[in-house]
Each structure stands twice: as C-alpha cells, then as structure tokens.
Amino acid sequence: MFQPVPPRPDLVPMEHETLEFWRERGTFAALRAQNERGPKWSFLDGPITANNPMGVHHAWGRTYKDLYQRFHAMLGEAQRWQNGFDCQGLWVEVNVERDLGFTSKRDIEAYGIAQFVSLCKQRVLTYAARQTEQSIRLGYWMDWNDPDELRRLRDLLAADAAQVATVDGPRGPVTDTVEMIVGRLGMPELGGSYFTFSNENNDLIWGFLAECHRRGWIYKGHDTMPWCARCGTGISQHEMTEGYQDRDDPGLTVRFPLVDRPGESLLIWTTTPWTLTSNVAAAVGADLRYVRVRVGDDSFWLAKGTLKSALEGRHEVLEERPGSDLVGWRYEGPFDDLPAVVEAFAKGTRVHPEAPYEHRVVAWTEVGEEEGTGIVHVAPGCGAEDYALGTSLGLPIIAPLDESGIFLDGFGSLSGRDVRDVTDPIVEHLRHAGRFQRLETIRHRYPHCWRCGTALVFRLVDEWYISMGEVYDQPREALTREQVDRSLRYQIMEVVDSIRWIPGFGYERELDWLLNMHDWMISKKRYWGLALPIYECATCGTFDVLGGQEELRERAVSGWDRLAGHTPHRPYVDEVVIACQTCGRETRRIPDVGNPWLDAGIVPFSTLHYREEPEYWAQWFPADFVTESFPGQFRNWFYAMLAMSTVLRREAPFKTIFGYATLFAEDGRAMHKSWGNAIEFDEAAERMGVDVMRWLYMSSRPDDNILFGWHAADDARRRLLILWNVYAFFVTYARLTGWTPGPEDPPVEERSPMDRWILSRAAGLAAAAQDRLGDYDAVAATRLIDTFIDDLSTWYLRLSRKRFSRGSGADQAGAFATLHAAIVALARVTAPVLPFLTEEIYRNLIVETDPTAPHSVHLTSYPTAELSPLRDEALEAAMATARRAVDLARTLRGTANLKVRQPLARLWLALPGGDLHELEALVALIAEELNVRHVELIGDESSLVERRVKVLLPKVGRRLGSAIPAVMAAARDGAVDIRADGTVVIAGVVLGADEVEILAMPRPGTVVAHDEGLLVVLDTELTPDLRAEGDARELQRAIQDLRKDAGLELDDRILLHVEGLARAVAGHLGGVADETLAELVSSSPVGGRRATVELEAGPATITLARRPPGPRVS
C-alpha cells in the first residue's frame, strides 16, 4: 500500500528528509559502486573559490554540474565526482587582512608571513566546509569531505601545524603532520574535493613553468603597470576588465610656459595630477592643427579641434601651425626644482647622455582631439603608453611611488605622502607657480583593483611573464607550420578549434581573446599563493625555473631542512638556496607568488595525477565536459587551462565547454546586500526549496541572464505543484481502492486509447529528454517535461478521473497501472533535474510495493529503452486532433452560453482527411468530454461543409512566383476547381495533389468552430429531456458543494432529502444519489446542511447530513 500524500506538499522539510534518507542508505556510494565498471564520462569541475559562503549564482552553475553528472550516472557511466576548491591568491588574503584589521603589506610582514599564510589556509578550510554543506543541501552529489573533518583540520592547523594527526581515507587511515595532511587533501589516499593549494597542484605548476622556460618563453619585464597601492601588487591584463568603474577625478588644465617663446604656454590636460611630478615631455600630433590663442593677457597653444571644449570664455586665435612645427620646443616643467627631476634629467637622453635633458615637445601618433587640449602630458614612469613612448625616444624616466603608493624621497614636500591625497597640494603649487589654468570634475571609467576596489595607479615595476608569441599580420589559414610552432597563441587557437563551445559564440570570443591578449603576467608581489619557482641570481643576473620539489631538493645547497615538513608556500620555501648554474653563486627564489589562474588552469593535470599516475590520467583526460559562468572565464579559467594543456600536451583539456550568463536580482540589477535585493543561498534553499530553485535555473536559457527572485520561484513552484497534484490524486485513489501494481493488471495493448496515448507520450518524453540532455540542452529537456506534465494533468487525468473514483474491473486496473507507470516514468526522466521531488515520488510509488526495486530513483537507469515499445506516434497524432476538437467545441459552448453540465443532443464533426486513427474510441472520448449524446461525422458532401483548398506555399511558392497573389485570392474566395485525381485548378494554375490540402470549412451562416480542416458544429437545441438531465447534473454539483461545506471525507456516506424537485428531474435522482454516496430520505429534511438550487425546472431545496455507520435507515 502507498503512503498517504499531503495535498499541499511542504517541500523544504521533505528535502531535508530525503537528504537524511540518502545519508542513511548510502545512496550516492551505491550509485558509484553500481557504475564503477561502466564506460567513463569525465567531468572536470572548475574550482569554486573557498573564500565566502556560496551564493545563489553558484547554485545555478552547480545545478548544471549536478544535472549532467546525475544524467550520465543514469546512463550507467563511471565518473570521478570530484569537486574543486580554489584556495590561493589575493581573494583570500584580502579577507584575512580585513579580519585582522590590516591596511597594508607592512602590517602583514610585521605580523609574520608564516602565521598569515596559516590563517589563509584556515580561512579556505572554513569556507570549503561551509560550501560543502551548502552544496549538499542543493542536492549536489559529489565525493564530499566531511565538513566537520575539514573544520577539525583547520583547528589543528591553528593550534600546531606540526602535530601528527590521523584521518580516514578511502584506502584506510592516513597519518601525517596536520600541515602535510592539509597539503594532501584531494589526493587518492584522502579522497574528497581537490584543493588548489595542494602540494601536487603547486608542484605540477612548477613543472609547467619549467617547461615554458625550457622553450624560452619566461622573461622578466620592466614596464609601467597598473598597480594597486593597497594590495601592493601589479594587476595583469587578465584582471583589468573586471575593475573598470565610473569615478570622479579632477580634470586639471595646466600651463607649460615655452622657454624660447616668452609669454606663450602650452596647455595640457590631465586627470591624474600626481603624474605631473614626473612629467618629461609634452606630445602633439604631428598632423593635427594647433593654434595660438589670446585669452585676456595670456597666450596659449592648443589643438584647433579642442578650442570649444578646452577653453572657457572668449578667446582670439592669433596663429595656426601643424603639430610638426611644435616638435622640439622647450618648455618649463611643472616641478623642475624637485631633486628627483633634477637627478633624472641630469643623465640626459639615450641619444645625448652628455647633456642634461630639458622638457620638450615630441610627436606622438596617439594624440587626438577628443578630450583635453590635444597636447598630452607625458610621464613615462606613470603610464604604460607614456613608458612605451619614453623608451622609444630614450627619454628620462621618473618613477615617483613606492609599492604602497607613497611618494619616494626627492619629491620635496610630497615625499612620504599618499598618492591619493596629493591633488590639493599639487593644485596649490601650480597656482603659486602661475601654471594653473582650470580645474573641473571629470566622470570617467577608470581601472580599480578587482578585489579591494581601490583606484589603480601606474607604476614602473619588474614583473614576470610568459610570452604568448608573435601576432602575425595575416589570417590564420595563411600561416605556415613553422609560424604556428613558434607562437604559443596560435597553438592554443588550434586547440580551441577542436572543442565544442556552447553557446557557439564562445568559440569566437576565445579566439578573439587569444589573438589580442598580451603576454601573461604571472607574478604577484604578495604572500599567499603559488611560490613562483624562479631563481634569479643576484650576481650574474641569469635566472632558472625549477620543475618541482624533487628538483629543488636535488639542487638545494642550504635551507632544505627548513622547508621539510612544510607545504611549498612562503615563507618556508624561500629558505631554500640553490647554486646558480651560470656562476655558481648562491641564488634565492624571487619573492613573488603566482597568478591564481595558474592554480586553476593546472587541474586537468593535477587532479588526474599526470605525473604520479599517467595511466589513470590517460583514462580521464581530456574531460568530456566542463561548465562555468561565461563572464571573465575566457581570459581566466578557460584560458589558463587551454594555455597549460597546449604547452604540456598540445591538445584540448576538455571536449565540450558549456557557458552560462549572469544572475541578477529580480529588479534586473546586480545583487547587493546594501541595495536590499540580495538573496542568500541558505535563505533561498530554506524558503523556496532547492528543487524549485533548480527548476527555475534549468528552465532558463543559459545564454541569457537570469533575474532571480521570489516571484520567479513562485512560477517555478506552480509548475511543480501540478506534478505533485497528479501524484497526490493517484495515491489518494489507489489507497481508497486498494490498488497496487501486480501481474493482474491488464496488458498495455488491452488498455484504452487514452491509456496507451499517455504511455506513448511518456516513451516519447524519455527519448526526447535523453536526446536533449545528451546534447547539454537542459532548457529543451525541461520544456519537454513541462509539456508532458501538462498533458498528463489537463488531458489524461482530467478525462480519466471517473475511472479512478468510480471505475471497476480491468478498466480501473488499467487506469491505475497506466497512471502509475506514467508518473514513475516522469519521475525517472526528471530525476536529474529535481532529485528530491522525484525521489519522494519514486520511493512511494515503487519502493513501497516492490522490495526488489533499487532503493532510489537515482539508482535506476534512464528509462528510454524500457519505454520505447510503448511508443505509438499515430495514436499521438490522432489524440492531438481529438483534443483540438474538444477545445473548439468548448469554445462554442462558451459563446452559446451552454455549460458543459448541460447535455446536448448532437455534435457534428469533420476531420482533416476525413479519418482518425482509432476513430471509434476517440469519438466516444470526445462525446464524453463534451457531454453530448451523439457525435456525427460529416464529410465533404455535408450541407454544413464546403471544401476549401489550402495552397501549401512553401511547396509552390518558388514555382508560382508572381502568380501567387492571384492564386491566393482565388483560393480564399473558393474559386477553385477540384478534379477527380486530386489536382486543383486555381486562377488558371494547375496545382498537384501534393501541393494543396483540401480542408473542410464551414458554410457561411453556421455556428461552428474550425481549425485546419477540423470542424465542429454543436446542436444547441435543448429538449425537455436534455434540460432535465442538465438539472440533475446541476443538482449533483450542488450536493457535492454542500458535502465540501460540511467537511465530509471522500468516502463518507450521507442522508439526503430533496424538496421541490420537478418530476422530470426526479427521474434522475437515483443516479444523483449514487454519485454523491447518498441515501435518499423521502419523508422529511434530515437536518444538517441545507441549500437551495436554482434549476431550469424551478428551485429545489436540499438537506444532507453524514450517515452514521450501520444498516440502512429507511
């Protein structure tokens, strides 16, 4: 017997019960064991940053991951089920700093790097545990660590990293120091999620970098880079885009007096006043026109095209020259007296090192007239482009800032001041010196640190890069083999070609990035992260890149003992000293840590133990599938994986990549706590339930953004409730009837067309859903499921209800068996999308009555093959026609104001093509549903119908061309000649039988409904007999209403008295009593509930009361 089902499900507590059930029964472990020997399907998880609780946007992506893994598990495929955590880098550092109240790198160094790094690890373990719990709540099946165990390791690490601990692994207990156990997380002996801070992950990146170095691609660059003064590190190109924000800056116009033209000045414009301290030149466009203007007593030079925007008030143009005339003019700089400037200029230029340099005008192709004055202030130490220009001209370079953004010595009163606070003193200085012209406020997009939000400055620094290779000025297909072999970027592009990108534009976008990207800056002047294995000799300047811990141990000349027992992180790894291979002197590691995308990019190798277990690696590489949110990943995770796999293997690390867009709040804006539109994952899970969330996500188009919120969740829930209601209906009546599945159920081929139809639909659903899910198309799959739920509820069940409540024998058993099978099939098809709801249904419908069945829906196979014999497409097509006929007739009833309760004598029906598969049964079904006594089929010859010709335009359009309007008009008018052989002549054109359809159309003046050759006519005449029967139905409905008012149970019997009933209606009373489980009392009202019904034959009064159990009263 099935367990009773609440009519209104409380989804959230049910989900918790299911989680508990899976835990108790070890369902996930059973699934893994069951598929262990199956064909492999390799999913590679993109690591989630273990730095905060996961958000609802993570749940979107994680639902895809879970859906496809569950789906492939139902296909019997073996999987690795390994989640990943991204652990190293500035993300974590910034939060640890915040917790400690630190504001700069000096605070960290004072605190101690070892302790700081330990806190970073602890933070990762804290949030890995938290995200693990949240993922489990989502229903995400992975080989999860025990969150409590992760927290225990964190606490042990905090107490004493060197203490020895033992943890349980899949192959038995593992004993090691706490620090090393943490460093071995995710390894085979420990199992669970991979952590990018693991020893193996770091070691394989060393191997990758050494390989790059072997090919000569690693170099140290000296350049002016975007720099975050708070974090004290350069920001790479990969990180820049995320940090552009609108910002108000000073727009400062300054005069540079010309040395050789007294009384005249250049006007320059800048939004970064602090860079004026380091000005060395003023650039003009050689081909632009420049003018000298008089404003009051002053005389200025500026570009002609900027006159309107750059000058306020009246001016007079005195002179005009091309920019090339200005080149070479000397001018007085804004801060000529500063010692740093004097010192830098004293060395002269590269061309003339003997003479001190003086400020001068130079030509630059980049100068335009869109902004400012058309004369650009050039400070090579403060801007990347300025640096390139300065270097090419051999100009002096002044670098004013230290790594915290503090002015260095040599800048007078500015020295020691923070770059963010110097605008006012600089403006003040310029006013005093008579150089100030104008100050306004400019709102523009300016780069900010993507982690801490601080506005970036530009700073001259040394950073380490991987060369991405030359960009050739020719199309890819024209490149020679040698050119490709020389340039890494083109090699990556070839790998990109071999990958399936969903959606397709991802392919072009990745290629675009690869073509335009600069060399990969891999260094960060920070503390927590990959220790870059670059050893630069202070003596001879050469450097070496080590390929792993093993090589480090071999080459160590001192300090190895201080690293032993520690993970390869700062500060301990820095203790190891090696000998320079060139000069033999002691050489140390550069202090920089690595770009965190190295950490995530290596996972196709590290998590598959590329070096340690090559056979294992070969079984799972490349991954069949990866998925991640698009924004950012083309230049981050996708890129890093592609680059690293290309270097190491020159092949793709994954076969298919699926990207999805961005999640916003319901108001269309990004979610922000301070805006009050954010929804936390935990809140969403406990209020809407995760199945609702999962349905919402999986039914949304991945390439569009999702607007996530409570209203969207309500819509999703409504769909799921329909499914629930069908299930609840089934269980209610199965329990009342005592039906359970068994061998006595009639075979499918003996069941009604309705039964065979819904089973065919279920078979079709399974096949189509499997096809779509196999193609990573969850939207299409959920649409198919949704349509099926609709068919099941509004067509199958609505029309079959009586068979469950009032049926008997084989027909009833067939109905129960059919609905049972349909719901179970639906549950199995939907299980990957809605793991909780389907589990609930499956457990009750299958496990309750079949102890031999798998204990979970997730242990069953995808049901396509099992159901395929039930497919009957001809029946499905015929049913669609019948359904349309019912819809048309209902519309007619509505317009004629005839309730379905009122029986009608006749319905005339013309069918497209004149026939229908399983005609008789479907016609009976139509009659029943529409409450008509007879359905009469009519053909072409009927007086109700005339034959119309529908011209099949797609077939004949090309042939007919300009004759179409005439043909169509004639066809509309009915001016057609239908010949015996099926051909048709319209407007003098002969159309073949396959070029037209002959449709039945209503003759004008008849009350009918029609659609595509299907035509329905209702006989609206009501005889006394029909009226009486309608009244009886009305009476019955009133009694049922009254039962409901009285709060009676479905199977309660009643005593019923009816008063004032017309004789014609009274004849139907017996039937009414049967339907309402009533025992008629003729003598007097029975007390209890009372109501009056307005019938066609006049009002009647009913009274009813629950009948006590026992023998008949009268």
Add this chain to the structure above:
RNA sequence: GGGGGAGUAGCUCAGUUGGUUAGAGCAGCCGUCUUAUACACGGCCGGUCCCUGGUUCGAGCCCAGGCUCCCCUACCA
C-alpha cells in the same frame, strides 16, 4: 575606438530552410470545472515585431543605414 549579441503584448520570453491570420507564461478582465474539495482549466483583452530603406510574389526572419541596451575588448592624456 574595435568585435559580438539583443530589441517581438504591461512584464519575462518563444518564433523552424522567408510562407497567408506572429505565439506561450505571468499580470489584468471574464468565465468554467469540480470526489485533484481554492487544486486546476478555458476564454478575452493586449503587438508600428526599434526606425528607415532595399531584395522578394511574400520579410519578425535576408541585406544596408540609423537609434537604444547588454556583453567582450582597448593605450587614451
């Protein structure tokens, strides 16, 4: 600045190789059905398919130009 995507009902979105009358859900209005006991179902209302031109017998769809929004990307002071 360059590249890509989008613009369809009040809202969220479908719309097939170009085919006659452009659809769904939600919202609104009006009904219907009730032994799935407020669970649902149906109908109506609602459209300058962003604008202008072109190709075509025929354009939401193809082409050109313009407008607006989003994304990616970029060295603009």
